[in-house]
Amino acid sequence: GQQLNQSPQSMFIQEGEDVSMNCTSSSIFNTWLWYKQDPGEGPVLLIALYKAGELTSNGRLTAQFGITRKDSFLNISASIPSDVGIYFCAGPMDSNYQLIWGAGTKLIIKP
Amino acid sequence: NAGVTQTPKFRILKIGQSMTLQCTQDMNHNYMYWYRQDPGMGLKLIYYSVGAGITDKGEVPNGYNVSRSTTEDFPLRLELAAPSQTSVYFCASGRYYEQYFGPGTRLTVT
Numbered sequence: 524g525q526q527l528n529q530s531p532q533s534m535f536i537q538e539g540e541d542v543s544m545n546c547t548s549s550s551i552f553n554t555w556l557w558y559k560q561d562p563g564e565g566p567v568l569l570i571a572l573y574k575a576g577e578l579t580s581n582g583r584l585t586a587q588f589g590i591t592r593k594d595s596f597l598n599i600s601a602s603i604p605s606d607v608g609i610y611f612c613a614g615p616m617d618s619n620y621q622l623i624w625g626a627g628t629k630l631i632i633k634p
Numbered sequence: 635n636a637g638v639t640q641t642p643k644f645r646i647l648k649i650g651q652s653m654t655l656q657c658t659q660d661m662n663h664n665y666m667y668w669y670r671q672d673p674g675m676g677l678k679l680i681y682y683s684v685g686a687g688i689t690d691k692g693e694v695p696n697g698y699n700v701s702r703s704t705t706e707d708f709p710l711r712l713e714l715a716a717p718s719q720t721s722v723y724f725c726a727s728g729r730y731y732e733q734y735f736g737p738g739t740r741l742t743v744t
Contacts, residue, residue, distance in 0.1 A: 554730075554731045556731060556732065556733075563738075564737060564738070565638075565724050565726075565735030565736055565737050565738050566677070566724070566735050567735070568732055568733070568734065571731070571732050611676065611677070613731075615731050620665050620684075620728060620730060620731055621667075621679060621682060621692070622679075622731060622733065624676045624677045625676065626675075626676045627676055
């Protein structure tokens with residue numbers, strides 16, 4: 524079946540650092556979605572990508588739809604404390620607008 | 635525009651009790667979803683609906699039931715609560731593949 528592998532599993536970063544994470548699929552996707560979940564909250568949609576090679580920004584966040592259509596990348600520039608949380612990638616299953624979810628990348632700011 | 639609202643926020647159930655988790659959206663989305671998220675884990679789809687009157691099972695439907703009588707509401711029913719159903723439950727609605735989540739219901743079964 525379809526699988527999403529998200530890496531790294533967790534990241535310890537200093538405030539001000541840039542962050543990169545990625546997501547790879549065992550099959551080709553036509554859509555990639557990136558979500559952030561704050562502790563005790565529901566996931567919030569950050570960026571949606573619909574075309575191979577597409578690069579889309581949302582403030583300090585930039586996401587790219589890989590040209591192979593089997594991967595996607597999320598970058599955060601100049602991290603700040605409120606960036607802490609879990610970042611999930613998601614892509615479409617076969618039908619009915621269901622999503623497959625990655626296991627998440629947990630971002631932790633070093634004190 | 636409240637988005638997706640869920641009630642209650644927290645609930646403790648005894649084994650064998652039943653309850654309904656409420657979910658309402660005001661974005662006129664046809665698609666609605668119920669997920670569960672166990673501690674430190676990702677999201678697992680329980681049930682979903684593509685429109686009023688139409689529902690279907692997701693990855694982990696056992697022990698749950700849903701109904702969709704209106705576009706706005708998508709309640710999730712637990713009939714005989716078990717400790718394995720201790721989790722955080724999220725409702726979402728969406729158009730195309732973009733899903734928008736509610737704040738969650740934290741359920742403990744003891």
